[in-house]
Amino acid sequence: MRFSNSTKLFEKAKNILPGGVNSPVRAFRAVGGNPIFIKKAKGSKIYDIDGNVFIDYVGSWGPMILGHCHPKVASAIKKAVDKGTSYGAPTPLEVELAKLVLEAFPSMEMVRFVNSGTEAAMGAIRLARAYAGRDKIIKFEGCYHGHADSLLVKAGSGATTLGVPDSPGVPKDIAKNTYTAIYNDINSVKNLFEKDPEGIACVIVEPVPGNMGVVLPKNDFLKNLKDVCRKYGAVLIFDEVMSGFRSTFGGVQKLYKIDPDMTCLGKVIGGGLPVGAFGGKKKIMEKLSPAGPVYQAGTLSGNPLAMTAGIETLKQLKKKGVYEKLLKTTNQICCGIEVIAKRKGLPVWIARSGSMFTLFFNNKPVHNYLDAKKSNLEQFSKYFRTMLGNGIYLPPSQFEAVFVSTAHTNADVEKTLDAVEKAFKGI
Ligand SMILES: Cc1ncc(COP(=O)(O)O)c(C=O)c1O
Structure with a gap:
């Protein structure tokens, strides 16, 4: 070759x-x-x-x-192009894709479309912080949630070490708000909460990680995670950008019967065009601008071509x-x-x-x-x-x-x- x-x-x-x-x-x-x-x-x-x-x-x-x-997806996109490629105004397509996504993920009561998985995770974290009124977050070593500053952090030498930036350009002052725990080790999470019971806004996890290679949860890890979050009043965010429609239609949360507070999606829901989404419980999502005070926006968010590709892809997947x-x-x-x-x-x-x-x-x-x-x-x-x-x-x-x-x-x-x-x- x-x-x-x-x-x-x-x-x-x-x-x-x-x-x-x-x-x-x-x-x-x-x-x-x-x-x-x-x-x-x-x-x-x-x-x-x-x-x-x-x-x-x-x-x-x-x-x-x-x-x-895929012939159906390609043809839907081609037809959509003739109607204009972006309006910067609401369309019925956004409502249609939202309905499909919420049906697939009953834990989500509302959803916001963005343009990438990075944006989805970044938006979810901001909203969770505002909702909880706290600054610290927990992520897991080896889990990737896109390249927003607070998520480009890996573990220090021990589970209780404050986060250190993974990349030059991420301010130490931002990284220090990110704690890192060990996937499949619920004690590493409990230890962090015990040391800072009122400071942690949320836990974000790839429920089945794909970014350290695929790793499966064991020993009720995900259920225990939900219980720990509930105990300390922290928001549980499942980042299903990768696993969303891959593990099964409805994601890891359906397979393992877990009801996270928030979910991030991407990849499949855009059918090959740039789409991300974050959503969750109404009481949290209603804090998002313009319904609430937490700012988030996007010139191309809900783009008609991307929504069309997503709708057609999900329709095919439902067959x-x-x-x-x-x-x-x-x-x-x-x-x-x-x-x-x-x-x-x-x-x-x-x-x-x-x-x-x-x-x-x-x-x-x-x-x-x-x-x-x-x-x-x-x-x-x-x-x-x-x-x-x-x-x-x-x-x-x-x-x-x-x-x-x-x-x-x-x-x-x-x-x-x-x-x-x-x-x-x-x-
Ligand atoms: C679980 C997860 N979250 C977030 C992202 C970031 O998505 P994007 O590359 O669309 O920004 C990825 C990308 O691979 C991912 O796998």
Whole structure:
């Protein structure tokens, strides 16, 4: 496989786009080599500018749950373009998508549409702080909620350490308001609340994290989290930007029967166009401007093209058999990988939630970020490169989720498992 056009374009791009890309993980730094520049995509396939074709398991990092260019979604967007692309005024489309989202997530009584997952989490945190009248927040090590200042923070040396900025440019004075706990360790959360019982406004969590790779909750962790929040009067925010329509239709909160106070969504609800959303209980959401005093706004929020893509995507997802198909395909891939790994004597840990999964090159179970970080990154890089060379486009990092779509066929699964067989041979 040749990548000369992509390589040349990347060299050019690096002079005018920082790092040659518009979002860091696209640069392939975690696996070495240069990124592939994409020309087009259709169904389960993605085509690069060198004429290579790949089976795509990135799916734009989650949104393309129906595959690329789904005929119904594409046609709805094309029709919407002819009616104008942005008005900066309310449309019936926003009300329609809101209804669909609230039906899918009964814990949400009201919703605000924004343009990205970052904006959703940022808005949710501001609102939760205002509602609770407190400044501190808790997030979990390894959970990603976009790149707003107060969320770009990782743990210090111990659970009680005040947050330190993860990036230059995040003021220490902001980071110090973010405590970091350990996913799947309820005591790490309780300790923080015991030390600061009246200072913590909210806990934000990816209920099934996808940003340290997929990790599943264990031992009633999510229920305990809800109980602790209730005890201390803190708002529980589920960031389901990734898991929302991936774990199942209705998200992790439906699977684990948890009623969070607030939820963040993104990715799938925009059907491949830029959309995010945050919502929750009316008593909280009514504090949001213009109903209440907490300011939040957006020139392109509720954009008619994005709303149209979201509506059509959710309509397709509601059809009978869609999630069964997604689960079946994901199962075939995960079980297939497990069988090959066993046969080769290669220790791996596969965590799956609905149509997203991570294959960790790890001989131990992965329950939190520390466990995930012990994965063998050299093995992952080799695996990634062999898969790519055999026409399989995977997320270029061990700490990401693989996304399966309804467009993946049995033939795709077979080709994928053939490539896994080859990749494992070289490890
Ligand atoms: C759980 C979660 N929250 C928030 C975000 C940020 O979303 P965006 O990249 O749309 O800003 C992401 C992005 O991957 C995410 O996975």
